Amino acid sequence: METNTIFPKGDKLTNGYFTGDAFLKPLLARDKNNDFVIGSVTFEPGARTNWHTHPKGQVLIVTEGQGFYQEKGKPARIIKKGDVVNIPENTEHWHGAAAEIGMIHIAITHFKDDVNVVWLQPVSAEEYGEVNKNNKP
Amino acid sequence: METNTIFPKGDKLTNGYFTGDAFLKPLLARDKNNDFVIGSVTFEPGARTNWHTHPKGQVLIVTEGQGFYQEKGKPARIIKKGDVVNIPENTEHWHGAAAEIGMIHIAITHFKDDVNVVWLQPVSAEEYGEVNKNNKP
Numbered sequence A, B: 001m002e003t004n005t006i007f008p009k010g011d012k013l014t015n016g017y018f019t020g021d022a023f024l025k026p027l028l029a030r031d032k033n034n035d036f037v038i039g040s041v042t043f044e045p046g047a048r049t050n051w052h053t054h055p056k057g058q059v060l061i062v063t064e065g066q067g068f069y070q071e072k073g074k075p076a077r078i079i080k081k082g083d084v085v086n087i088p089e090n091t092e093h094w095h096g097a098a099a100e101i102g103m104i105h106i107a108i109t110h111f112k113d114d115v116n117v118v119w120l121q122p123v124s125a126e127e128y129g130e131v132n133k134n135n136k137p
Helices: A125-134 B125-134
Strands: A022-028 A036-043 A058-071 A077-080 A084-087 A093-097 A103-110 B022-028 B036-043 B058-071 B077-080 B084-087 B093-097 B103-110
Touching: A022 B084, A036 A058, A077 A103, A084 B022, A093 A103, B036 B058, B077 B103, B093 B103
Parallel strands: none
Antiparallel strands: A022 A036, A036 A103, A058 A077, A058 A084, A058 A093, A058 A103, B022 B036, B036 B103, B058 B077, B058 B084, B058 B093, B058 B103
16 A cells, blocks of 8 residues: 555554554534534455444545455445445445455445444455455455 | 546536636545535636535545636645645635646535535636736746
8 A cells, every 4th residue: 555645544453443553633523513423444455344343334445555345145345435325324344454455445324313334244365265265356 | 738637628618617727537426425516627727617605515525637726815835746635614715727737526525405515706807817927937
């Protein structure tokens, strides 16, 4: 990845809902006009979220590198710098870097009541390996 | 500006509410989860919006270059790559590039009912010149 990134990398995510090294730089807090949070998430190569859902959806804007977005039961989609992903509500999915290429995305994560994410199980090494095998850079 | 930008430049804005050369690449349309539009706006050096307001506010995320954000009656603020601006509702303001440096920002523009912007008068050459004189790069 370029060193000339847009945002600082932020702090390493240690909440247990990521595999590998992922970092979060918060960009905007929830307030009366913005019923969401915005952050920049940096995934080192191999890093990814757990499977999870958002009760009112999420928008990803990829600003650097390349990775994957996959909804449960569907093929993974390669996402790269400049791509926008409009994630529907209550849809089990994961996103993260490719095994050998890092990725940075902005995430706009909507709240429904006071919940914006429901975390589920990790993306297993087998699941992740399969996606990478089927989507060689 | 770097040529390795995140998004395509999009189409030149010819709606009459910009001074100079500005371009819009739409990134996300309004839908049931996203009560806003998202776009990437490229301002060539010297380009800026008219004065305007947003009935439910707007968030800017600067992805390249440098420019200004000014609310009516207040000093202009220099904004540059990595900066986030949380624009309040019904607040007269403008944004745009510096006279000699271009700027690109993502804009997340909220709707209130079906309106997301109210356009006003141009930023005059005098107003713009004053801001640039007071904020030399």
